[in-house]
Amino acid sequence: MLANAFLIALREIRRNLGRAFLTVLGVIIGVTAVVTMVTLGQGTTMAVKSKIENLGSNLVMLRPGAGFGPRAAAAGVPNFTESDVIAIAEQIPGVAAIAPLRSNMLSTIYLQQARNTTVTGTTIDYFAINKWSLADGRFFSEDEASRGAAVAVIGNTVRDELFGPDDPIGRKLRIGSASFQVVGVLASKGQAGMGDQDDTIVVPLTAMQRRLGGRSSARDISQISISAADGVDSNLLISEITALMRQRRNLQSNQDDNFSVFDTRQIAETLSSSTRMMTTLLTAVAAVSLLVGGIGIMNIMLVSVTERTREIGIRLAIGATAREVLWQFLVEALTLSSAGGVIGILLAFALCSVLAPMIEVSFAFNLQINLIAFIFSAAVGIVFGFAPARRAARLDPIDALRHE
Amino acid sequence: MTTSRGNRDDLPGTQQLLIDMQGVRKVYGQGDAGFEALRGIDLGIRQGEFLAIMGPSGSGKSTLMNLLGCLDRLSSGSYRYAGIAVERLNAVQRSLLRRYHLGFIFQGFNLLERTSALENVELPLLYRGVKRAQRSSMARGALAAVGLAGKEANSPSELSGGQQQRVAIARAIVSNPTTLFADEPTGNLDSVTTAEIMNLLTHLNRERGITILMVTHEDDVAAHAGRTIHVMDGLIERDSARNAGF
Ligand SMILES: Nc1ncnc2c1ncn2[C@@H]1O[C@H](COP(=O)(O)OP(=O)(O)OP(=O)(O)O)[C@@H](O)[C@H]1O
Ligand SMILES: [Mg+2]
Numbered sequence: 001m002l003a004n005a006f007l008i009a010l011r012e013i014r015r016n017l018g019r020a021f022l023t024v025l026g027v028i029i030g031v032t033a034v035v036t037m038v039t040l041g042q043g044t045t046m047a048v049k050s051k052i053e054n055l056g057s058n059l060v061m062l063r064p065g066a067g068f069g070p071r072a073a074a075a076g077v078p079n080f081t082e083s084d085v086i087a088i089a090e091q092i093p094g095v096a097a098i099a100p101l102r103s104n105m106l107s108t109i110y111l112q113q114a115r116n117t118t119v120t121g122t123t124i125d126y127f128a129i130n131k132w133s134l135a136d137g138r139f140f141s142e143d144e145a146s147r148g149a150a151v152a153v154i155g156n157t158v159r160d161e162l163f164g165p166d167d168p169i170g171r172k173l174r175i176g177s178a179s180f181q182v183v184g185v186l187a188s189k190g191q192a193g194m195g196d197q198d199d200t201i202v203v204p205l206t207a208m209q210r211r212l213g214g215r216s217s218a219r220d221i222s223q224i225s226i227s228a229a230d231g232v233d234s235n236l237l238i239s240e241i242t243a244l245m246r247q248r249r250n251l252q253s254n255q256d257d258n259f260s261v262f263d264t265r266q267i268a269e270t271l272s273s274s275t276r277m278m279t280t281l282l283t284a285v286a287a288v289s290l291l292v293g294g295i296g297i298m299n300i301m302l303v304s305v306t307e308r309t310r311e312i313g314i315r316l317a318i319g320a321t322a323r324e325v326l327w328q329f330l331v332e333a334l335t336l337s338s339a340g341g342v343i344g345i346l347l348a349f350a351l352c353s354v355l356a357p358m359i360e361v362s363f364a365f366n367l368q369i370n371l372i373a374f375i376f377s378a379a380v381g382i383v384f385g386f387a388p389a390r391r392a393a394r395l396d397p398i399d400a401l402r403h404e
Numbered sequence: 405m406t407t408s409r410g411n412r413d414d415l416p417g418t419q420q421l422l423i424d425m426q427g428v429r430k431v432y433g434q435g436d437a438g439f440e441a442l443r444g445i446d447l448g449i450r451q452g453e454f455l456a457i458m459g460p461s462g463s464g465k466s467t468l469m470n471l472l473g474c475l476d477r478l479s480s481g482s483y484r485y486a487g488i489a490v491e492r493l494n495a496v497q498r499s500l501l502r503r504y505h506l507g508f509i510f511q512g513f514n515l516l517e518r519t520s521a522l523e524n525v526e527l528p529l530l531y532r533g534v535k536r537a538q539r540s541s542m543a544r545g546a547l548a549a550v551g552l553a554g555k556e557a558n559s560p561s562e563l564s565g566g567q568q569q570r571v572a573i574a575r576a577i578v579s580n581p582t583t584l585f586a587d588e589p590t591g592n593l594d595s596v597t598t599a600e601i602m603n604l605l606t607h608l609n610r611e612r613g614i615t616i617l618m619v620t621h622e623d624d625v626a627a628h629a630g631r632t633i634h635v636m637d638g639l640i641e642r643d644s645a646r647n648a649g650f
Contacts, residue, residue: 016518319500319528321499397476398470
């Protein structure tokens with residue numbers, strides 16, 4: 001009986017290929033959109049998470065301006081001085097390590113190869129605070145840092161792009177207008193979402209101040225990174241640093257902070273709430289397209305109801321029972337919508353494999369969303385394909401035959 | 405006129421009637437708006453008869469035909485088909501009665517569009533659960549019997565009106581029904597094609613003993629039948645069998 005229903009349903013599909021195609025297309029569009037959007041959205045979230053994990057867990061950052069992110073670089077906001085760094089290190093309990101940072105986008109040249117890279121001047125604590133480890137060579141020494149020696153530790157991307165197969169250790173590298181010797185290569189942190197963390201060169205702060213870009217004032221520290229000692233409440237640390245900095249900057253109680261202190265958890269929350277919002281938005285868009293696909297299917301089915309009702313009349317007259325007719329329609333609707341669902345999922349898989357590398361997120365097959373989209377598409381097929389047939393199959397055969 | 409009605413010496417009532425309607429009424433609509441299309445039909449038909457139903461337009465011929473063919477339900481009265489009380493059957497049982505005993509031919513052919521003649525004829529066999537190989541050979545046989553061998557792959561739009569009606573007849577007889585119901589089977593056909601179809605029906609009646617009930621407007625068509633009843637305003641006004649002395 002079920003085999004029969006299959007045979008009859010397949011003949012019916014073959015008979016109405018145009019209608020079948022449109023139905024399947026509606027499901028394909030919906031399923032592809034939903035699966036692609038959700039998969040890429042989750043890939044982005046995962047990328048952001050891993051980037052944050054690479055930052056270090058007990059990291060506290062001090063930056064000029066309000067908030068973090070691109071807005072922080074607002075003009076006219078005073079940077080920090082080295083005495084700020086010393087004051088924090090000496091006056092705030094619970095600071096395990098502290099590193100001043102000064103970063104600049106500079107041109108770098110090795111032999112024929114040239115490219116622009118973010119160059120950071122800092123102290124050796126920086127490596128520990130930001131969880132950098134070495135792939136090759138060494139970090140610069142305490143002595144080199146205080147002398148302002150022209151030594152550089154380069155990121156993996158810089159090594160690949162500038163040196164290619166050559167061993168960079170000991171080579172001279174041109175940064176800006178000065179020559180630096182490479183002493184170490186950082187272990188890769190990988191492509192983690194926004195930007196390449198390995199596209200970096202780290203030099204002693206003193207070397208940066210003396211040799212690169214000249215020193216216009218003592219206020220040339222653009223960021224202070226601090227790692228909290230184990231067991232220290234980072235909220236307490238943040239409020240203590242805030243109080244100290246307000247005092248050092250002579251801010252009155254009615255003035256807002258012109259700097260910001262935040263820890264990795266806050267970054268994580270902000271970033272993940274924005275990616276969550278993006279994912280929600282994309283999912284909503286995708287859900288709408290699934291709905292539009294469903295409405296398309298409904299439209300096709302309603303338009304064909306007249307023809308189908310007469311067809312049902314013929315079948316009933318010939319001796320089919322209402323139940324057999326309904327089975328046929330159910331099988332037909334299910335076949336079409338699952339075909340659409342499977343094609344949609346495959347298409348989404350293909351689309352994700354192409355798009356994920358383009359937007360630099362990792363692409364993981366998500367069984368759950370695929371299942372949901374598939375079940376939804378099947379449900380759409382059943383509801384819109386099957387419901388009109390239900391009414392017709394209940395008619396007396398002559399009423400179905402007479403249907404105009 | 406000879407018919408395969410059988411032995412004229414059989415007395416009425418001594419032979420079991422295939423179809424036995426008593427006081428059948430059919431009301432369309434409800435209450436005051438209701439219209440009584442059949443107002444008390446008594447009709448007995450024996451196995452193997454070829455009956456023509458005639459009468460003016462709107463007299464209730466199709467209504468009667470649909471009740472006889474179990475396509476519609478009576479409002480009151482009783483209807484026995486081969487001893488089965490049809491008015492007591494549920495929808496599924498009526499479907500099964502149609503499936504195993506009745507065949508239909510319509511004025512508008514009612515074939516499935518975009519479907520080959522062979523698959524159209526196979527349709528009743530599908531619902532009977534006939535296996536693939538047998539299904540195909542039975543359907544080919546039925547098409548050959550109506551003179552359409554070689555047209556198995558043609559869809560309705562690739563066939564003439566007469567050929568489409570032959571496919572419909574093949575579909576109706578492929579499952580060896582006891583009774584064939586035909587509502588104006590030649591209503592859409594020209595006179596030459598009409599003669600062909602009528603010869604085919606006569607042949608089926610005589611050679612296979614299929615009981616045929618047919619609605620028609622044309623005397624030439626009715627002339628093929630062994631018995632003619634005239635319907636008027638929802639009542640049987642004349643019955644050639646009674647005139648013949650029954
Ligand atoms: N579904 C229906 N609803 C309401 N009235 C109907 C319906 N079907 C038929 N009638 C009415 O019942 C009467 C008999 O109709 P029927 O179709 O049986 O006539 P007929 O004898 O077959 O006519 P024709 O020769 O034109 O086909 C007509 O007055 C018609 O208007
Ligand atoms: Mg009629």
